[in-house]
């Protein structure tokens with residue numbers, strides 16, 4: 363397909379296009395975020411770093427895929443009310459790309475965001491669709507359903523120019539891969555340790571060692587603990603649970619929690635020990651993971667996000683920010699799936715898969731979703747909500 367990519371940052375949408383052998387006519391960014399990474403990996407890319415230089419195209423036979431900032435609806439956003447919800451400035455980036463694509467008559471537009479944008483942007487998509495003559499389809503999708511070893515629920519808005527398709531037909535063959543399926547136990551050369559992660563892991567392990575009575579206890583803990591150290595260490599020490607404020611309470615459990623914690627935010631910036639027989643949790647910019655015997659390395663963070671191990675983050679500046687740039691992207695497998703669905707609907711070419719759904723435009727939502735139970739047990743489930 364002929365494709366135009368917007369707000370892809372580190373280039374996840376370009377990876378999806380490359381795997382599908384699409385013709386990418388250009389990559390557009392709002393504020394040149396990640397441009398150097400895109401060009402390091404796709405040197406022949408037609409790249410436009412800021413909105414004021416976005417070219418005018420006739421996109422009649424082109425599909426636009428975009429991943430504008432979703433901070434306004436992110437559960438990580440604890441900032442002021444003005445920076446959250448529909449009126450937040452970041453939402454204007456979404457409006458910009460929607461208006462750009464629809465005004466240029468794109469055949470279809472697919473936009474990825476966090477789950478809360480499903481409701482938060484409902485009327486915005488309806489408004490632009492009406493103004494420019496498009497149908498809106500809303501799809502909830504978890505990367506974990508598509509063989510990505512990460513629990514990553516996301517929302518896609520798909521807008522199709524009126525008259526091109528009647529209903530949107532979706533097909534999926536769910537695939538599950540766990541941490542142990544993507545991370546090898548090989549611990550030799552050629553792994554790139556991330557600077558901040560390496561130092562903090564050493565310090566974290568030292569704090570754990572000091573809390574436990576013996577080297578045996580310490581080794582047992584490393585073998586069995588799963589999840590955030592700030593939770594599992596007080597559990598291991600059998601400290602009584604308490605409803606007090608984790609940042610202030612004087613009870614033994616909370617004192618230990620604060621001693622074990624090494625970040626400013628206990629829940630999203632503390633070391634998490636991964637379960638080999640499960641998906642990783644959602645990758646966030648501050649995610650800091652330990653697997654079996656060591657900290658995850660750069661190549662493995664890429665794998666958890668479905669990027670190739672040898673994907674280039676050029677220079678020290680981007681190496682340090684590998685987790686940040688990966689986390690602010692789309693798992694390429696999900697973009698690939700969305701593009702496959704759009705192409706199949708536009709061309710009539712059928713796709714195979716054991717899960718099927720048909721969406722009527724504008725008012726229904728389909729979830730291809732991993733429920734919390736399914737996160738452990740296996741497959742994507744399909745739920746239609748009206």
Ligand SMILES: [Zn+2]
Pocket residue numbers: 604605606607611612613614615616
């Ligand atoms: Zn307490």
